[in-house]
Amino acid sequence: MGFERDALIAACAAHGRVARVVLAEVRGSAPREPGTAMLIWPEGQSGTVGGGTLEHELTRAARAALSGGGADRLSRHALGPDLGQCCGGHVLALTEIYDSARAEALPEDMIARGPGEMPLRVTRLLAQARNGTVAPRAQLVEGWMVEPVAHPTRQIWIWGAGHVGRALVSVLGPLPDVAITWVDTDMARFPGGNPPAGVTLLPASEPAALARYAPKAALHLIVTYSHALDLAVCDALLRHGFGFAGLIGSQTKKARFRKRLAEAGHGPDAFTRLTCPIGDPTLGKHPQQIALGVAVQVLHVEAQTQLGESPTKKDRA
Template identity: 60%
Template sequence: MAFELETLRHAVRQHGCVARVVVAETVGSTPREPGAAMLVWQDGQSGTIGGGELEHRAAEEARAMLPAGQDRECRHALGPSLGQCCGGAVVLRTEVYDAPRAAALPDTVIARGPDEMPLSVRRLLADARGQGRPCDVQRLDGWLIEPVARPETRLWIWGAGHVGRALAEVLAPLPGMAITWVDTAPERFPDNPPDAITILPATRPEQLVHHAPTDAHHLILTFSHALDLELCHRLLSHGFASAGLIGSATKWARFRSRLGALGHSSASISRITCPIGDPTLGKHPQAIAIGVAAAILSGETAAIGRNDAKDSCA
């Protein structure tokens, strides 16, 4: 687990004052591990520390803390006091963030605790920040230390139709995701898109391809076959980690022919997979999103789709 700093900052921008509740310490059997966190604001919340009565009470207490803006830690025995079956105990740390405080957080490792920072913590931070050594969520001499999450998967979703929306909803909560979502106009996107997604409306989306990192993954599913083809063409010229195209066997055969005519080799074209997701799960937008998410979680991002395309109307 790691501190989802960009998610916190995005929530503060959207909702104002936000409380972050993090599992700081565990003893015995508990729903979640140290570092699991949720964000709470006046009329909502995101993330989870394990659900059940513990989460319900923690959210209520965090919401009550928002006006005062103070931090606190509290130990909860899950069995006796909350009636949860786990039987262990957790220490929850609740911190209230406004925009200035969230902006001031360091972007490598976040440490906080009582009194003056001990030498052990200073040494750990020096190693992590100065020498780039990774560290885990931990307690050290009474201080809570959390590394800041780094995006492990950069994903660009091209298209905000039914499948694009399903993909955004399913993939946005996954840890380590940095999602950029592109379509032709602001009204193409939902009114309340998932937190921490970068929305890019562009009259000519294909012109954004050169802004994408060459290690990004791409899912192409716009309303236009012509735009889909142009995106494939530009990505093949630009470079990418993986690319998936929604479509049928007929569409993909036509695209392979046209991409070949544009000068791309068969080996290069074969790096694009079509259809995306797992066809055995069906064609429902959420089923496609689940298939893509499973591929990402299993580390098979080079095969976010399968090349055993059968005809569909996509």
């Protein structure tokens, strides 16, 4: 989790002045952790800090500040006594008002701001975070809010822009720290309009040729309109390497691909590295049902990777 600088810049460009509300400090039981943030403008918002009443009050106050020319402010909220929530904790929220000039002037690594001269503790913390001796995290230090800028840590490649590919982008795109590379044979295959934030469109007449440009640890979801394309991508990824690769299909398709990849020179264990079929067939075959099952599977794979474990046999089935 971190300060989503690019999203703030985009929101200011689209809506003018934007309020950013971040949980600066959390004590006791609370819906979300420090560093959780949301963006608010007069007609809408993005993100959530959790807790219905807390978010409602923070959103109302942020809109009042936007309309009245309000300044940045820290506010303390006792979730039980003040807001009637079941959580018994206390939250300190920082509300800041940004326009494009202020947003674009923010640093690209660590963002620290607060009243008066920067405290020595904050100076040291920034230096330690930048030289890698301390893992950066969102925190309030002597009245100064310090946050690392968010950068994608999960690279997901989606091969195919049909109904299932579009459903996957809609489900996986909003996840934090995700960058999606979306591949298909022609630009006309993608939906019209600008792609969602964090999604890069990559048209290519021969999609499999792009596999060699993917990060070695990337996750791949293969859902093209053509079995031949699917097979070519599988072949290319097995030769290139990957963190996870999942293929949409049936048990019949799985058996055929196993045989054809063996004929292409891959060893007997190569196909066990691919997950086929992806998702949870028990959820149904509607594209959104497939996407939901795949998203859960991807999150499980990510969790296992962070714990230093290998995906389970079930994940690779």
